[in-house]
Amino acid sequence: MRGRKRKDLLGLRGVERAEIEEILDTAEQMREISRRKVKKVPTLRGRTVVTLFFENSTRTRTSFDLAAKRLSADTLGFAVSTSSTTKGETLMDTARTIFAMSPDAVVVRHACAGAAHLLARNFPWTVINAGDGINEHPSQALLDMLTMRDRLGSLEGRKVAIVGDVQHSRVARSNIFGLSTMGAKVRVAGPGTMCRADLAALPVEIRHTVDDVVGDADVIMMLRIQRERLGRAVLPSAREYAAFYGLDLDRLKRARPDVVVMHPGPINRGVEIAADVADGPNSVILDQVTNGIAVRMALLFLLLGHADLGSDDASAA
Amino acid sequence: MPRLLEVTVYGESTPRDVVVGADDRTIDARGLVLLPSFVDLGCDPGFPGFPAREDLASLSASALSGGFGDLLTSPLVDPVVDTPEQVAAASRVGPGGVRLWPAGAVTRGLSGEELAEIGLMGAAGAAALSDGGRPIRDTVVLRNALEYARGFGLRVFLRPADADLDLLGVIHESGVAAELGMRGNPAAAEEIGIARIVALVRSTRATVHLTRVGTARGVAAVRAARAEGLPVTASTTARNLVLDESEHHLRPYDTRLRLHPPLRSPADRAALVAGVRDGTLLLTADHSPRAPEEKDLEFELSTPGSTGLESAFSAAFTALDGDIAAVVAAFCTGPRALLPERPGGCVLVDLQATHVVDAAVHRSRARNDALDGHRLRGQVRACFPEASIPWVGVLVSRDDSTPPHDPSGLREAPG
Incomplete structure (x- = not known):
C-alpha cells in the first residue's frame, strides 16, 4: 500500500493479498495503541477526516471517528438523511461543500453502489468506502x-x-x-x-x-x-x-x-x-468491534501515508 | 443546388455527379457514398419541457450531423403528447429540413389506464402510437388498445417488458451485476413482455413494433412471430450492437451506461447483430438526451438514456462489419416503410474513415453518449433530408406487414 500509494479504498475486489496482509499487520500494531493508557498518537495531527454518512449508522461511524481521533486527526461528521437528498442537494454538491473544507480523507456511506467511486473519481482526497448500497463494505x-x-x-x-x-x-x-x-x-x-x-x-x-x-x-x-x-x-x-x-x-x-x-x-x-x-x-x-477500530486506524494511517507511528509516555515503541 | 462531384450512389458502380439540394455548394465527393438518409424510430426529442436536454434547433443539428432526416418522436415529453392538439404541435420540420413525426400516446397521460384519443390523434397526423417505452401493466387495457388502434390503421410501438420485473435493478442481472454489487434486471422481463404482446397480436391482428429488443431469446421470439406471419416488426438500438454488459467492467458506475433496458450479455449482443443481419430487427438511434444534472449522480439515481443520433450509423456499420446493405435495410428502407408517407432524403457517408466518438463536439445539447470514446468505422459527411432521391431506381414501398428482407430496398424503376 505504501509502495503503490493507493489513494482510496473502495472495495476489496481486486485488492492483492500482500496489501490485505499489510493492512492486517498494521492493524495489529494499532491495536497495541488502544491498549495503552494514553490511547493516542500524534501521527495524523493536523489532518482532517470527514465522515459522510447518508445512511443511519452508529457503529461504523463512531468506529472511524474514534480511529481518526486516536491518530490525532481532526474529525468532522456529516450525517445527511436520505430523505433530504432525494429532493435537495446531490451527493456531488455535498461533496463540493466538503471539498471547500479541505479534508484529507472522507469516509462515505451511501445507499447506492458506486457512490464512493463517484467521489474518488472526482475529488483529490482519500475516499474510504464505509458501505455503498449492496456493493462493498x-x-x-x-x-x-x-x-x-x-x-x-x-x-x-x-x-x-x-x-x-x-x-x-x-x-x-x-x-x-x-x-x-x-x-x-x-x-x-x-x-x-x-x-x-x-x-x-x-x-x-x-x-x-x-x-x-x-x-x-x-x-x-x-x-x-x-x-x-x-x-x-x-x-x-x-x-x-x-x-x-x-x-x-x-x-x-x-x-x-x-x-x-x-x-x-x-x-x-x-x-x-x-x-x-x-x-x-x-x-x-x-x-x-475492538478490531474495527484497529483496522480503521490502519487504513487511515496507510492511506494518509505516514510511516511514523510515534509513541506515548507509557510505552517506548 | 449542392452538387456532389463524382459520388458513388448506393447500388450503382460508377461514380457520377448528383444534385441533392437547394444551395450553391459543390462538394468533392470522390470516395464517398450516397445513401438514403436515416430514420430514427426511437427518438426522445427532449422537448418540450426539458430545456437543458434539447430544443428543435439542437435536435435537428444533431440529426443532420448523424445523417438522420426523419425522427419518430416519443410522446414522453412535458406535456405528454396524448391529444390531437399536442400531436399537431409536435409535427414539425426543423432547421435543415429534419422532419419530426410524432407518435401519439396509447393511453391518456401514458398512465396505462385509459385509452387516449387514438382516432383523433391519427387524424391530426400521428405517425404511430406509443406509450414512450412504458409498459402497459394491465393486459386488458393493452388488448383493448391493440384492437382499437387496428381500426385506425395505426402501428403501436411497444417496449416489451413485464411491468413489475422491469422495475428491478439497474444493469443486466448476471455475474457482472453480482461482481459489481449492482442490482440486476432479469432478461425474463423482456422475454415475458414479448410473449405477452405476441399472444395479443395473434388474437387482435394489430400492427405492432417492438422497441429496444435486447435479449437473444427476445430476438428468437420476434423471428418466430414474423415467421408465423404476424404483423410484428422490431428494432434494437445501434449501440446495443457495440456495447454489452462487459462495458460495466471497463467503466464501473459510469452513468452514461445507465440505460433502460440495460445492456445485456455478450451472447445477447451477438444475437442482436445476427437479428439485424437477417432482417428480424431494424435499428434505432434511441436518441435520449439527458442534462448534466441528470447524469452527474450516483448510478442508480441517474436518469437512464443515451444520446444516439451522432454515433448510431457508425456503431451499426462497425458492428455489422461494414455490411452497408444491412445498415441501409435497418436504418433507411426498413424504418421508412413504417412511416405513413415515404420520406426522401440522402446522406453522404465516408465508409473508409474511422473516428473516436467524442460527445464533447456533438451538436446535441446533451453529452451523454454511451459510446463516447469508442473507435468506430464509417462517418457521416453531410445530410440532405429534403433532397429527392437521385437513384435510377426507386425505393420500393413494401407491405408493412412483410419482413424487410430485401437488403437494399432499391430496385430498378419500371420503365
Whole structure:
C-alpha cells in the first residue's frame, strides 16, 4: 500500500493479498495503541477526516471517528438523511461543500453502489468506502479477517460459511472477495431469494441449507436480517427464517466444537442468531468491534501515508 | 443546388455527379457514398419541457450531423403528447429540413389506464402510437388498445417488458451485476413482455413494433412471430450492437451506461447483430438526451438514456462489419416503410474513415453518449433530408406487414 500509494479504498475486489496482509499487520500494531493508557498518537495531527454518512449508522461511524481521533486527526461528521437528498442537494454538491473544507480523507456511506467511486473519481482526497448500497463494505471485511486471523492463524485453506441475505449484503461481498484472495474457501447459504444463482460469478460455493455449510466450517458468519424484508415476498416471517437459517445451539452442535461464530451487528437476537450463541464461547462478536477500530486506524494511517507511528509516555515503541 | 462531384450512389458502380439540394455548394465527393438518409424510430426529442436536454434547433443539428432526416418522436415529453392538439404541435420540420413525426400516446397521460384519443390523434397526423417505452401493466387495457388502434390503421410501438420485473435493478442481472454489487434486471422481463404482446397480436391482428429488443431469446421470439406471419416488426438500438454488459467492467458506475433496458450479455449482443443481419430487427438511434444534472449522480439515481443520433450509423456499420446493405435495410428502407408517407432524403457517408466518438463536439445539447470514446468505422459527411432521391431506381414501398428482407430496398424503376 505504501509502495503503490493507493489513494482510496473502495472495495476489496481486486485488492492483492500482500496489501490485505499489510493492512492486517498494521492493524495489529494499532491495536497495541488502544491498549495503552494514553490511547493516542500524534501521527495524523493536523489532518482532517470527514465522515459522510447518508445512511443511519452508529457503529461504523463512531468506529472511524474514534480511529481518526486516536491518530490525532481532526474529525468532522456529516450525517445527511436520505430523505433530504432525494429532493435537495446531490451527493456531488455535498461533496463540493466538503471539498471547500479541505479534508484529507472522507469516509462515505451511501445507499447506492458506486457512490464512493463517484467521489474518488472526482475529488483529490482519500475516499474510504464505509458501505455503498449492496456493493462493498471493505473495512468491515478487514476487521472480520483480522478477527479470524487472531483465532485461526492463517486464513489459507480455512472454510468460512456465510449465512443469510448474501445477495444484498455488502459485508458478505467484501468478505467473499477478501477471504478468497487470502486463500480461504467461502460457502454461502440462505433462502433462494437471498442467494440467487448469479452469485456463482463470485468465488463462492452456493448451498441452500445451513447444515450444508456449517458441518466442517472453521468460521460461521451470520448476516443481519433486515426487518423490512420480513413478511414481504422475500421472506415469510422471522420464525420461519429462524427455523431454517438461524444459528441456535442445536445447529451449533453440528459444527466443529471450536468453530468461530461471527456477526457484523447489530444483532436480531432470536432471528438469525440465538441469544445463547451470540453470547456463548464460540462468539467473537465483541472482538470484531475492538478490531474495527484497529483496522480503521490502519487504513487511515496507510492511506494518509505516514510511516511514523510515534509513541506515548507509557510505552517506548 | 449542392452538387456532389463524382459520388458513388448506393447500388450503382460508377461514380457520377448528383444534385441533392437547394444551395450553391459543390462538394468533392470522390470516395464517398450516397445513401438514403436515416430514420430514427426511437427518438426522445427532449422537448418540450426539458430545456437543458434539447430544443428543435439542437435536435435537428444533431440529426443532420448523424445523417438522420426523419425522427419518430416519443410522446414522453412535458406535456405528454396524448391529444390531437399536442400531436399537431409536435409535427414539425426543423432547421435543415429534419422532419419530426410524432407518435401519439396509447393511453391518456401514458398512465396505462385509459385509452387516449387514438382516432383523433391519427387524424391530426400521428405517425404511430406509443406509450414512450412504458409498459402497459394491465393486459386488458393493452388488448383493448391493440384492437382499437387496428381500426385506425395505426402501428403501436411497444417496449416489451413485464411491468413489475422491469422495475428491478439497474444493469443486466448476471455475474457482472453480482461482481459489481449492482442490482440486476432479469432478461425474463423482456422475454415475458414479448410473449405477452405476441399472444395479443395473434388474437387482435394489430400492427405492432417492438422497441429496444435486447435479449437473444427476445430476438428468437420476434423471428418466430414474423415467421408465423404476424404483423410484428422490431428494432434494437445501434449501440446495443457495440456495447454489452462487459462495458460495466471497463467503466464501473459510469452513468452514461445507465440505460433502460440495460445492456445485456455478450451472447445477447451477438444475437442482436445476427437479428439485424437477417432482417428480424431494424435499428434505432434511441436518441435520449439527458442534462448534466441528470447524469452527474450516483448510478442508480441517474436518469437512464443515451444520446444516439451522432454515433448510431457508425456503431451499426462497425458492428455489422461494414455490411452497408444491412445498415441501409435497418436504418433507411426498413424504418421508412413504417412511416405513413415515404420520406426522401440522402446522406453522404465516408465508409473508409474511422473516428473516436467524442460527445464533447456533438451538436446535441446533451453529452451523454454511451459510446463516447469508442473507435468506430464509417462517418457521416453531410445530410440532405429534403433532397429527392437521385437513384435510377426507386425505393420500393413494401407491405408493412412483410419482413424487410430485401437488403437494399432499391430496385430498378419500371420503365
